Each structure stands twice: as structure tokens, then as C-alpha cells.
Amino acid sequence: MEPVEDEAGQLLGVLTDPDQLVRAVASGRQRGADLDVRRLELRWVSIKAGLRLQVVSLDEHQAHTSNLTPQEAPAQVEELLAMPFASWHVETPTETIQVRVTKKGRKLVSRSGRVATEPHPADRDHDRTKARFLSPDEEFLEVLGITTDGGRVRAARRDKYMQVEAFVRALDPVVPPARDAARTAGRPMHVVDLGCGNAYLTMAAYDWLSRRHGLEIDVTGVDTKAQAREHNANVAARLGWSEHMVFVAEGIGAVELETPPDLVLALHACDTATDDALARAVRWGAPVILAAPCCHHDLQRQLKDVGTVPEPYGLLDRHGIIRERFADVLTDALRAAILRLLGYRVEVIEFVGSVHTPRNTLLRAVLTGAPPTAGQVQEYRRLVGDWQVTPALAAALGPELAALHA
Ligand SMILES: C[S@@+](CC[C@H](N)C(=O)[O-])C[C@H]1O[C@@H](n2cnc3c(N)ncnc32)[C@H](O)[C@@H]1O
Structure with a gap:
């Protein structure tokens, strides 16, 4: 991982670009920060009214969904990026970007070629050519016990996941x-x-x-x-x-x-x-x-x-x-x-x-x-x-x- 100066600017570009963003998740709270929102999830969706950036925010009790027009998205996303989340996980069609804020407030960024999940050995060839419909870092999979809190599919649950x-x-x-x-x-x-x-x-x-x-x-x-x-x-x-x-x-x-x-x-x-x-x-x-x-x-x-x-x-x-x-x-x-x-x-x-x-x-x-x-x-x-x-x-x-x- 390496520190990056202008990561927020780069992320803003990715999050507001429907061709770039597959999904993004912000979670955790920076040390000592005040934050009511437990988790944010962003993805572009096509609804009857047109293309929207869907933002789902979860507090302790419920999920709130807003669908932002492409015009509204940049200003709103800038505000979301300024919130004191401990990490951002952003998937594009070609890479996964992880931003983590250390206890000392340092921002660490890593990028890797995108692998949505670890395929079962028997599926490997097939999986290479198709993106997952169900990303293992979806929160509900963890709450259901299918994945660990690190977003890995538990071995005993792999068949059910598949x-x-x-x-x-x-x-x-x-x-x-x-x-x-x-x-x-x-x-x-x-x-x-x-x-x-x-x-x-x-x-x-x-x-x-x-x-x-x-x-x-x-x-x-x-x-x-x-x-x-x-x-x-x-x-x-x-x-x-x-x-x-x-x-x-x-x-x-x-x-x-x-x-x-x-x-x-x-x-x-x-x-x-x-x-x-x-x-x-x-x-x-x-x-x-x-x-x-x-x-x-x-x-x-x-x-x-x-x-x-x-x-x-x-x-x-x-x-x-x-x-x-x-x-x-x-x-x-x-x-x-x-x-x-x-x-x-x-x-x-x-x-x-x-x-x-x-x-x-x-x-x-x-x-x-x-x-x-x-x-x-x-x-x-x-x-x-x-x-x-x-x-x-x-x-x-x-x-x-x-x-x-x-
Ligand atoms: C093999 S499990 C599958 C559960 C789930 N659909 C899944 O794939 O994880 C079958 C489930 O069907 C439920 N079930 C079987 N017969 C049922 C019936 N007549 N009415 C309602 N539930 C039934 C059982 O209690 C059981 O939870």
C-alpha cells in the first residue's frame, strides 16, 4: 500500500462515472470520529426515470436509499467522501481500489486487478469469463454467516453461495x-x-x-x-x-x-x-x-x-x-x-x-x-x-x- 495525495479527487471521478463504477462500499469509523452511518453502498442503476447513482446508507436501525441524477451526483459524492469512514472499497470493471485510514489518520490506498470472488477450483475456467452477480463482500452475506467479516466465502458455505x-x-x-x-x-x-x-x-x-x-x-x-x-x-x-x-x-x-x-x-x-x-x-x-x-x-x-x-x-x-x-x-x-x-x-x-x-x-x-x-x-x-x-x-x-x- 502507498499513501496517495489526491485519492479523494480520483475516487470522485470513479464514483460519478457510470462506466467506471461497478459498486462502492464505505464502512467503519475513523478513530475518535462521530458518525451515525454504519455503511454506505453506491452503484449506478437504471430505473424508469433514467440512470441514477443509488446511495444506500445504513444506520443502526434501517437502510435509507436515495437515487441521485448524474447532475446531482458530484456534489453529493464529494460530501460522502468527506465523511469519516475508516475504509472505502471501490470496484471498477478492471480493478478494485481499497482506501483505508490508519489509526493515525493516514490514508492508504491499494489497487488490484479485479477478482470479485475466489472461484471454486471446479469453476475456475468458467469464472474467468463471467462477473459475479453476488459479490462476497455484500453485508447480508456476512450477517447470514456465508462470508467472514473480511468478505471471504466460508468453505462450508461455498456451495450454498454458488x-x-x-x-x-x-x-x-x-x-x-x-x-x-x-x-x-x-x-x-x-x-x-x-x-x-x-x-x-x-x-x-x-x-x-x-x-x-x-x-x-x-x-x-x-x-x-x-x-x-x-x-x-x-x-x-x-x-x-x-x-x-x-x-x-x-x-x-x-x-x-x-x-x-x-x-x-x-x-x-x-x-x-x-x-x-x-x-x-x-x-x-x-x-x-x-x-x-x-x-x-x-x-x-x-x-x-x-x-x-x-x-x-x-x-x-x-x-x-x-x-x-x-x-x-x-x-x-x-x-x-x-x-x-x-x-x-x-x-x-x-x-x-x-x-x-x-x-x-x-x-x-x-x-x-x-x-x-x-x-x-x-x-x-x-x-x-x-x-x-x-x-x-x-x-x-x-x-x-x-x-x-x-
Ligand atoms: C433444503 S431446505 C432449502 C432452504 C432454502 N430454500 C435454501 O435453499 O437455502 C428446504 C426448506 O423447505 C422447508 N419446507 C419443506 N416443506 C415445506 C412446506 N410444505 N412448507 C413450507 N416449508 C417447507 C423446510 O423447512 C426447509 O427449510
Whole structure:
């Protein structure tokens, strides 16, 4: 590190240049200084009103967001740079700039080529070419225990970090229909995470949508565990996000929402809880659904019980492991088919490398309202008929499927 005379001037240039600033974080307090703000986060966002420098400041209790026009930004940023923060972390497309004020008040600056995170060895080649959607020095990751206070992903949490990062990446292309639905309804976008567990994805989606997209977001996290609700509500309070987040201890099948969701998420909701999530999302008329299913047992059990396999597919049922894998494939193929029959455009993708989870299939569905063709209805009915199975999702959406004309 080397002392730099005019760092504030250089930083001002970077922070106020939308082509230069990826994100900046100011944190800590200089020795003996008075500072109410715990942390500042800056990034350029494109919102309906145009390009804005979004400044999120966190005090002990909550987060305050302001969106500055390019004309307002220089004067405001100058004031922010004059505040007695102990450090600034600034990312540009090509480098990371760290400014640290020593106990004696000396300003030390270091610059390094930008590496947003340490990739898993298995991802290294891939990671070289893509920037992270979820930077490890986001405060919420530390509060959730995914990273250390130095912004390093904990080894034991790396897989979860990679899953959540990849999920948010997969979410990004389908933000517009969810955003437009919320705009049409004239309210903040409502994101519902079903089977949210410790809310890693819930918080990441909130962070990404509110800060990167500059959207007003309300989030509901649903999980049967009361302890998850307590934990998640505490995390939201620590982050100053409580105003926008509600956690309920309820079953997916029973939860009642005051506002319909614009976006439904489900990451590894166990077994048929994924089907409950898809069925609820369909009945709520959710414009966008993303579900990464977890373990599947439902069709495995049914295939085993039925015992008779349609000719000539006996080989698919002969060995336990092949039956299991076939049941997985059949389950997800039927889930996608059912969503299509009920008016969704569906993609089935591998959202994260299998090294991070073997449960790496993602159903990404956008409501178009297009009615199915008679051929699609027949194809689906023939498949479940031949295999003599009733997928849990079909059972949950029985009336909707029965009403379809072949
Ligand atoms: C494997 S964890 C995944 C948690 C979180 N989505 C994640 O990826 O970190 C599955 C979660 O779903 C919850 N869950 C399972 N069945 C549920 C149901 N029917 N209703 C609500 N929550 C359910 C469990 O309590 C658990 O927290």
C-alpha cells in the first residue's frame, strides 16, 4: 500500500462515472470520529426515470436509499467522501481500489486487478469469463454467516453461495415480466420465497432486485419452521430491511398472502413441497416462477408400486438407481408440461454446476396465458396414462387440468 495525495479527487471521478463504477462500499469509523452511518453502498442503476447513482446508507436501525441524477451526483459524492469512514472499497470493471485510514489518520490506498470472488477450483475456467452477480463482500452475506467479516466465502458455505449466486443469475432475464406486473398493479414488486429456510436466496433476490434493478421490493419468506422465521426476521432487522420483509412460519399449501406475488421462488423445497410451491404459484397467477426442485420420491414410489411398465420400457425400471434417475427426469418433465398446459412458457435449465449440488435443475416459467394445443394435452395425458402415475403437481392442480380440452 502507498499513501496517495489526491485519492479523494480520483475516487470522485470513479464514483460519478457510470462506466467506471461497478459498486462502492464505505464502512467503519475513523478513530475518535462521530458518525451515525454504519455503511454506505453506491452503484449506478437504471430505473424508469433514467440512470441514477443509488446511495444506500445504513444506520443502526434501517437502510435509507436515495437515487441521485448524474447532475446531482458530484456534489453529493464529494460530501460522502468527506465523511469519516475508516475504509472505502471501490470496484471498477478492471480493478478494485481499497482506501483505508490508519489509526493515525493516514490514508492508504491499494489497487488490484479485479477478482470479485475466489472461484471454486471446479469453476475456475468458467469464472474467468463471467462477473459475479453476488459479490462476497455484500453485508447480508456476512450477517447470514456465508462470508467472514473480511468478505471471504466460508468453505462450508461455498456451495450454498454458488447456488444462490447462480439462482439470482438465472432470475435476472425474467425480471421484466415480474416488474411490469407490479407496475401495472401500482405497488412494489412482491417476491415470495417458498420453503425459504434461512433465507439465503430470499435476501440475495431482495438485494439484487432492489439495488441492481432499483426496484421497490416487498418479500415474503415462507417456511414451516418457526425457528427459521425468528432467525430471518432478526437478520432482516440487523440489515435494516424489516420494512420490506415478512417471514411466516406456515406450510406452503396453507399460506395466505395479502398481496399476490409477482415472482415466486423455491430453491430445494423438499420432495413434493416443490409441487405445492408450483401449484400455489399457478393459482396465485404468478407472472414468473423459478423453482429448483430438491429430492424426488413421489414418482419413484409410484413406479415401484405400479410394477407394470409400458412396453417396451422395462429396462428403465429394472435397476434401482436407473429407476430413481428416470423418476427424477419424469417428474421434472411432467412439472414443465403441466406448467405449459396452464399457460406458462417454461425453460428447464441447469442453473449451477453439479459440483455445488446434484439438485441443479431449474424450472423457469413465465406466464403468457397461451392456451395449450390439443396435441400438447393429449401428449401429457398419454404419458401419465402409459406410466400409470399421478404426479403430485397434477393432483394439486386436478380441476385446472381436468378442464383442458384435448
Ligand atoms: C433444503 S431446505 C432449502 C432452504 C432454502 N430454500 C435454501 O435453499 O437455502 C428446504 C426448506 O423447505 C422447508 N419446507 C419443506 N416443506 C415445506 C412446506 N410444505 N412448507 C413450507 N416449508 C417447507 C423446510 O423447512 C426447509 O427449510
